[in-house]
Amino acid sequence: MGRMKFDDSLEKPDFSKAMLLRIYRYFLPYWKQTLVVLAILILTSLLGLLPPLLIQQIVDHALPGKDLRMLLFLVTASLGATVASGLLGVLQSYLNSFISQNIVYDMKNQMYRHLQDMPLQFFSNVKQGEVITRMTSDISGIQGVFSGTIVNFASNLLVLISTAVTLFLMNWKLALVSVLVVPLFVAPTRKMGSVRWKLAKQTQEKISEQNHIIEETLSLSGYMLMKLFTREDTEQSRFREVSLATTRLQIRESMAGRWFMMLVSTFASIGPMLIYLYGGFLFIQGEITVGAIIAFVALLGRLYSPVGQLTNLYVDIKRSVALFERIFDYFDMEPQIVDNPNAVPLNDANSGIEFQNVSFAYQQGKPALRDISFKAEPGTMTALVGPSGAGKTTITNLIPRLYEPDSGSIRIGSADITSLTLKSLRSNIGLVTQDTYLFNGTIRENLLYAVGETDENKMIEACKAAYIHDFIMELPDGYDTIVGNRGIKLSGGEKQRISIARVLLKNPSIIIMDEATSSLDTVSEYYVQEAMAVLLSNKTSLVIAHRLSTILAADNILVVSDGKVVEEGKHEQLLEKNGVYKDLYDKQFGKKALA
Incomplete structure (x- = not known):
């Protein structure tokens, strides 16, 4: 570097x-x-x-x-x-x-x-x-x-x-x-x-x-x-x-x-x-x-x-x-992640994502991921669960090439992501994180950051799909309301739904959700989950969740622990294995039952 x-x-x-x-x-x-x-x-x-x-x-x-x-x-x-x-x-x-x-x-x-x-x-x-x-x-x-x-x-x-x-x-x-x-x-x-x-x-x-x-x-x-x-x-x-x-x-x-x-x-x-x-x-x-x-x-x-x-x-x-x-x-610090000389645009983003023996370390000698292999089928939801620090977010950060793997490869369809132009790759990926970032501007400016310009109707439709339009219209200045530094004038759920609306406007083929509901109250979580259902429809998606209730219907669940995929399958299949997933499930729902 x-x-x-x-x-x-x-x-x-x-x-x-x-x-x-x-x-x-x-x-x-x-x-x-x-x-x-x-x-x-x-x-x-x-x-x-x-x-x-x-x-x-x-x-x-x-x-x-x-x-x-x-x-x-x-x-x-x-x-x-x-x-x-x-x-x-x-x-x-x-x-x-x-x-x-x-x-x-x-x-x-x-x-x-x-x-x-x-x-x-x-x-x-x-x-x-x-x-x-x-x-x-x-x-x-x-x-x-x-x-x-x-x-x-x-x-x-x-x-x-x-x-x-x-x-x-x-x-x-x-x-x-x-x-x-x-x-x-x-x-x-x-x-x-x-x-x-x-x-x-x-x-x-x-x-x-x-x-x-x-x-x-x-x-x-x-x-x-x-x-x-x-x-x-x-x-x-x-x-x-x-x-x-x-x-x-x-x-x-x-x-x-x-x-x-x-x-x-x-x-x-x-x-x-x-x-x-x-x-x-x-x-x-x-x-x-x-x-x-x-x-x-x-x-x-x-x-x-x-x-x-x-x-x-x-x-x-x-x-x-x-x-x-x-x-x-x-x-003199050379950019480490750049387009290859023969990079081509990503044309078929609906082909699914595949990790092949991917390893990665933030610091030498301390691997964050070790020999990760899985496939997210086109149009399906793949959930990542596991303890904090297991490597879930690292997996999702490798897909848009925010980091480069030390070994192995990541493919979208038949194309290795390193053979694709960065602009086309990232244009086809939408990311919603737990810590939603909003600029200190208006709601409209934050929404349009995804596309630069669009007509009013498309923006309103995206906000309706994200269950945030009615709330915005109740504000004195509507879509021209200033959200404050990092969106401090809005609640966590409101920021999340604006973030989802922003991704809906972008309309990418691949969606990554990183702990999007983990810090929300029940009402906010309900609306965010409804918005997520619209966002994820017919998309290839990777969803990180600590609340297992949000990913029970996932097409495939990867249990990540210590940088490795230790279990994989649907919800019912993982419960039958009586492994790490079963332990996480019992702890979460056991606590809820006691509450």
Whole structure:
């Protein structure tokens, strides 16, 4: 399924050529916009040189010569350069946003489609909220890679080169003095960048822990569990502890930055002082003008700032590559269940289902199914009974290829299901489970999820067949009633009947019922069983039931225990065997008799 290396990617980013090429491919579709951004960066770096140079002309020529026309021209030119640079900056910001947002859009869509192809086992094993984190914060973090890393690198590099060249052209002696201060920026910037990244990493881990607590305790199921076991104080204490640790780390990171800024400010002030000192000496010697000294000092900021930012860019690049690694870690997980190259559509779903020596294990060394063989004849009901954990649900999950068997084969008619397209296979299977899932939308939206669109009459007929139409019509908004998160506004029986109506609309050839009535009251069970009778009519069906009363009329009953079919036959035949089925039957109905 692929090896996950979530934390390692933060410590040891992969700067390999293959990784960089992989990242580059996401930017390639927007190469035209990127070229425009590069052109803007070149122009703005050159325009930024003009104001200091124009100030030199003002001080050296316009003011001493009392030339008002020249003064007006130079001031206007300086203002024009500033305005032009600002306007180009607005366009650059738009293009930065356009490129980065579209890359995020592309990656989110690619990730969503990729996750749709992941096997059920992936979602069973992944941590709660992990998929959402990868889809949201990790991919959204990519947004800053272009504007915050790539553009910053190009911008600072261009500003640094253009400024350094200008300074040396103006006066190479003063330029050398200016460069002497640069090492003072490099060492603390690199050290501070490393410290702040370590603190940011620790903060990120604590924030993830916060999100995990929120996901667990404020989701619908977690909230109800917390309330029923009165664990509010415990969870509040746990959340407060993690929040306090996060706050302290954020304060440390902020203060580390403040000390760093103090050092940078100190070093930044050394440069101008040296320029005034040595520049003053050169002025006295007649080698330089006052305007040149002022221009030099004005240009120093354009020299020192890029140096500090370029040195600190290592941290940004490290963070960016780490984000890409976390995302690629998911992309590198190959879908295990896919269409075979020569897969064909399922054309004859009414041919029955046959398991031939099927074995399966969720974990290596712990088989869930062992050498299962049986046949569900076309148009008949095959019931699966047995203790919890025996493997009944696993059997039904193998039919739509939610999992793949480790050995053996499953056939529908004469076709092995691995030779069929997944879409055609699953389109011919309807599943009704004990834990009915409804989206937080209207009843109509939940019903139409099966078919996308249908006319009102077909939907109403399906609901009437599922014995739920009358109930829906009694609701204030009828079919447009909001059912709430996971259908919480409806009872278990009502959700089940909506689920059955949804499957009726789909009209599949194969029906799987997994404990559809086990948690219902007597009245709800009656209506659900009536609906089931309509649903299962003339269908090939597999029905899992703990309540044996629901499957007494099954055409064939498989008794599953410890991953094996230990008994098979009709109800009366199994009672005569005095085996596992007889024991289950006596325990259930004996208890009912005593009640």
